[in-house]
Structure formats: structure tokens, C-alpha cells
Amino acid sequence: MKLKNxxxxxxxxxxxxxxxxxxxxxxxxxxxxxxxxxxxxxxSASFSWGFFTQTPVQVGxxxxxxxxxxxxxxxxxxxASVFAIPLGILIGIYLSENRQSxxxxxxRLCVDTLQGVPSIVMGIIAxxxxxxxxxxxxxxxxxxxxxxxxxxxxxxxxxxxLILVPDSLKEASLALGVPYHSTILKVVLPAGKSGIMxxxxxxxxxxxxxxxxxxxxxxxxxxxxxxxxxxxxSLPLLIFNYATSPYEDxxxxxxxxxxxLVLFVLSLSILAxxxxxx
Amino acid sequence: MNDKxxxxxxxxxxxxxxxxxxxxxxxxxxxxxxxxxxxxxxxCGKTTLIRSxxxxxxxxxxxxxxxxxxxxxxxxxxxxxxxxxxxxGMVFQRPNPFPTMSIADNVLAGFILNGVRLTxxxxxxxxxxxxEKTGLWDEVKDNLHRKGTFLSGGQQQRLCIARxxxxxxxxxxxxxxxxxxxxxxxxxxxxxVNELKSNVTIIMVTHNMGQAERISDYTVFLYLGELVEYExxxxxxxxPKHSRTKDYLTRKFG
Numbered sequence: 001m002k003l004k005n006x007x008x009x010x011x012x013x014x015x016x017x018x019x020x021x022x023x024x025x026x027x028x029x030x031x032x033x034x035x036x037x038x039x040x041x042x043x044s045a046s047f048s049w050g051f052f053t054q055t056p057v058q059v060g061x062x063x064x065x066x067x068x069x070x071x072x073x074x075x076x077x078x079x080a081s082v083f084a085i086p087l088g089i090l091i092g093i094y095l096s097e098n099r100q101s102x103x104x105x106x107x108r109l110c111v112d113t114l115q116g117v118p119s120i121v122m123g124i125i126a127x128x129x130x131x132x133x134x135x136x137x138x139x140x141x142x143x144x145x146x147x148x149x150x151x152x153x154x155x156x157x158x159x160x161x162l163i164l165v166p167d168s169l170k171e172a173s174l175a176l177g178v179p180y181h182s183t184i185l186k187v188v189l190p191a192g193k194s195g196i197m198x199x200x201x202x203x204x205x206x207x208x209x210x211x212x213x214x215x216x217x218x219x220x221x222x223x224x225x226x227x228x229x230x231x232x233x234s235l236p237l238l239i240f241n242y243a244t245s246p247y248e249d250x251x252x253x254x255x256x257x258x259x260x261l262v263l264f265v266l267s268l269s270i271l272a273x274x275x276x277x278x
Numbered sequence: 279m280n281d282k283x284x285x286x287x288x289x290x291x292x293x294x295x296x297x298x299x300x301x302x303x304x305x306x307x308x309x310x311x312x313x314x315x316x317x318x319x320x321x322c323g324k325t326t327l328i329r330s331x332x333x334x335x336x337x338x339x340x341x342x343x344x345x346x347x348x349x350x351x352x353x354x355x356x357x358x359x360x361x362x363x364x365x366x367g368m369v370f371q372r373p374n375p376f377p378t379m380s381i382a383d384n385v386l387a388g389f390i391l392n393g394v395r396l397t398x399x400x401x402x403x404x405x406x407x408x409x410e411k412t413g414l415w416d417e418v419k420d421n422l423h424r425k426g427t428f429l430s431g432g433q434q435q436r437l438c439i440a441r442x443x444x445x446x447x448x449x450x451x452x453x454x455x456x457x458x459x460x461x462x463x464x465x466x467x468x469x470x471v472n473e474l475k476s477n478v479t480i481i482m483v484t485h486n487m488g489q490a491e492r493i494s495d496y497t498v499f500l501y502l503g504e505l506v507e508y509e510x511x512x513x514x515x516x517x518p519k520h521s522r523t524k525d526y527l528t529r530k531f532g
Contacts, residue, residue: 169377172375175332175370177388
């Protein structure tokens with residue numbers, strides 16, 4: 001009888017616990033849903049063909065789009081990727097291949113520290129190292145600032161993925177008389193391909209919303225610009241400038257740009273998850 | 279024993295990791311087209327020995343090797359490790375086909391990864407020939423494009439042997455090749471070893487005494503890094519000279 005009672009109370013506790021966990025999880029999802037709902041509500045109105053193909057117009061005129069910011073953002077991400085992806089993968093390979101060495105230990109510490117450096121500091125570094133010597137704001141300097149932010153993300157994900165590649169595969173390749181560098185390039189890297197790809201996507205997602213480091217590097221530009229060494233606009237910069245402006249048209253554009261940015265980052269994150277599962 | 283032609287000979291071979299001596303003064307000839315089994319309790323240096331023949335130990339920090347390993351008339355330890363490994367194939371404890379490659383590409387892996395260009399006909403010959411030698415051809419001929427990891431454990435191990443054979447090695451090293459396999463797959467590998475020895479010299483590490491007795495021509499007994507006894511398999515199992523060998527074979531320790 002006593003046993004039966006205690007079983008009942010246990011089952012009741014079990015149910016209560018499940019409810020608490022469920023409610024807390026739902027609470028975690030709610031803010032995201034609210035944000036998405038709010039942005040979709042305000043931003044979807046401005047989605048039109050012109051929004052993607054036109055540049056912003058003068059105050060007083062209606063219409064206009066954010067095509068210059070879309071192109072600018074792509075240029076910035078492209079520049080950042082050109083630097084951060086190869087370098088990040090190479091450092092990641094080094095770290096996973098030399099787990100014990102002191103240099104690797106120190107490198108790992110540096111990568112972790114770099115990840116914690118505030119993004120505005122990346123901006124000022126790029127300003128001092130590139131904008132000042134080159135004599136002007138540019139997409140290139142913004143791309144470099146973003147590259148420094150992306151580097152630790154790509155490095156970490158490469159290292160963590162490659163550590164999981166079994167040593168037996170490497171040995172299988174070495175035992176066939178394959179030189180070390182080919183073994184890394186043709187056996188180890190392909191085995192970790194999906195993890196590395198997802199790290200790259202997460203890195204891109206992370207930097208594509210960055211505003212602070214672009215304030216004094218890419219600077220922003222109300223016109224279409226495709227020159228890597230001239231100031232360009234980017235979606236986050238456009239949001240920052242237009243959302244705080246007193247004009248309603250501009251504010252609408254800022255909402256549209258926010259929605260576009262959120263959708264972009266969201267799809268990158270989902271793609272990254274899907275790649276890891278495969 | 280000396281009438282046989284030795285293909286590989288270890289002379290005063292010592293191996294140290296940090297300051298610990300793992301292998302002590304090993305003198306050991308391996309005979310051409312014979313199967314030599316290396317036995318001994320865990321930690322006696324069997325795997326270290328077989329891995330040093332393929333120069334796979336060199337990644338270990340603070341490793342030191344002295345003595346000679348004569349492959350024909352050259353010291354294997356002085357040769358380029360990559361060339362050594364192309365002459366001496368190795369199969370590991372656990373089957374390790376390349377997961378990103380198809381069955382056919384796994385057989386060709388030694389060529390593909392080394393950047394050797396083959397004609398379509400050469401590829402077909404190598405794939406068919408190697409898979410036939412390992413008795414895998416009939417089982418996989420319709421699935422050559424599928425991933426190597428699609429096969430069962432025993433088939434994967436035979437695929438790994440086919441991959442090693444495709445390089446036409448002089449010597450094939452087997453490091454406990456059946457320890458991860460079921461009895462049936464083990465039997466198949468043992469048959470295979472018997473069939474292969476007319477073309478290649480086989481050196482295998484095994485924990486399984488029955489296996490050593492069934493398929494090897496010579497048996498090496500190692501204990502704590504020392505070579506205790508080296509004899510024809512029939513002799514060592516019938517009348518071991520050393521008490522340690524006898525104790526091990528009668529399972530008093532190990």
C-alpha cells in the first residue's frame with residue numbers, strides 16, 4: 001500500500017516536472033517569436049521589387065530601395081571570407097594536429113581571446129591599420145574588421161570538427177604511402193567537410209549583422225558603390241542610420257532591411273544545422 | 279631455418295619512448311612468402327614492432343630507434359618513410375575504409391591520394407583484381423559506386439586488405455586484423471591470408487593463439503619487449519623451448 005502511494009506521488013512529480021520544463025522552454029522560444037512577428041509585421045510592407053533593385057531616394061520622394069546596402073553587405077562578407085576562411089581552416093588544422101604542443105596551447109588562448117574582443121575594437125583597429133594609411137573609408141577595411149571577427153569562429157569549428165576525425169583514417173592514408181600534406185588535404189579535410197562548412201556559415205551569419213566595426217571602416221554610402229576601396233553601405237549600417245532618422249519612409253526602409261537581414265541570418269543558421277546533421 | 283630467403287631482417291633493433299625502452303635488442307628475420315605471427319601478452323610491444331616496420335611510429339614525440347631493419351639490402355629506417363610504406367602495406371585492428379570514397383575508390387585510394395593518374399582500363403583491372411584476390415568481387419560488384427562504409431565489418435576489413443594489395447606491396451602487415459570481427463568473418467580473413475601468401479610476405483600480430491597456429495608458418499613470442507622465442511609454428515606450439523612461451527601458450531598468463 002505504501003509502495004503504491006509513493007509510486008503515485010512519484011508519477012505526479014514526474015508530470016509536474018515535465019510541465020515546468022515545457023513552460024520554461026516555451027518561454028525561451030517566445031521572445032524569438034515576438035521579434036520575428038514584429039519585424040515581419042513592420043518590414044514585409046516594404047518588400048517589393050524596387051526594394052531590392054533601387055537605391056535610397058532623397059527625403060520627400062517616395063519609393064527607393066536598399067540595393068546598395070545588399071551589394072555592400074555581400075562585398076563585406078566576401079572580403080571577410082577571403083581572409084578568414086582559408087586562414088581559419090589552416091589554423092584549425094594546425095591546432096587539431098598539434099594538440100599538446102605549447103605553441104598550439106598559446107594559439108588556442110589567442111583565438112579564444114580574439115573571440116571575446118568587442119566588435120567596436122575590431123573597427124578601431126581596422127581604422128588605425130587600414131583606413132588611416134589608405135586615406136579613406138572603404139569596403140576593404142570593413143571586410144578586414146569583419147574577417148578578424150570571423151577568424152576565431154572558423155578556426156574553432158575547424159579544430160573541433162577535425163579532432164573528431166578518427167586517427168585510424170589518417171593512419172590508413174599514411175600506410176598507403178601518402179605524404180602527410182596530401183593526407184590532411186585529401187582524407188582528413190573531406191571527412192570533416194560538413195562541420196567546417198557549417199562553421200563558415202555560422203561565421204558569416206555572425207558578422208553579417210555587425211554594425212559597430214563598420215561605423216568607421218565601410219562608413220556607409222547612400223549611393224551604389226562597387227569599388228572595394230570606396231565607402232559602401234551595408235544592411236546594418238543602413239538600419240542604424242535610417243531607423244534613427246525622423247522620416248517615416250526611411251524608417252520603413254530600415255524595417256524592411258531588418259527583416260531581410262534576419263531572414264538571411266536565420267537561413268544561414270538553419271543551413272548550418274542541416275549540414276552538421278548530414 | 280636458414281635455408282629460407284629472408285626479405286626483411288631486424289638487427290639489434292631497439293626502440294625507446296622518452297626514456298622507457300619498449301623493444302630490446304630484437305634480431306629477427308622474416309621469410310619471403312611466409313606468414314609470421316607475432317604473439318605475446320598485452321603491452322609486450324607487438325603493435326609497436328609492427329608499426330615501426332611501416333614507420334608509423336614516427337609521429338610519437340621523443341621516440342628513438344637504434345639498430346637496423348634491412349629490407350633486401352637497404353636499411354628501412356634510413357629510407358624515405360613514404361617509399362617504405364608503398365612497399366609495405368598495412369591493415370589495422372579496426373576496418374578503416376575512407377568514408378567519403380566509394381568502394382571502387384577505396385581500392386584505388388593509394389593511387390588517388392598519391393595523385394597517380396590511371397586510365398579507365400587500368401582502374402578496372404586494379405579494382406577487379408584486388409577485389410577478386412580478397413574474395414570480395416562477387417559480393418560487391420554491383421555496388422562499386424556505394425560508400426565503403428556501407429559494407430559489413432568483415433567486408434570492410436577485406437576491402438582494406440584489397441586497398442593495401444592494390445599497391446602491390448612486398449610485405450603486408452596485419453595488426454590484429456580480426457579482433458573486431460565475428461567468427462565467420464574471422465574465418466574468411468584467415469582463409470584469405472592463406473591464399474595471399476604465395477604473392478606476398480605476411481607479418482601479423484594476433485592475440486588469438488588458435489589463429490596463429492592455424493595460419494602462420496613462423497611464430498614470434500615477445501615478452502616485455504624482448505624476443506623470447508622464434509620458431510616454426512608447429513615446433514613452437516608442440517615443444518616450446520622457453521618456460522615463458524609454454525606458460526603463455528597454456529594460458530597460465532597473458
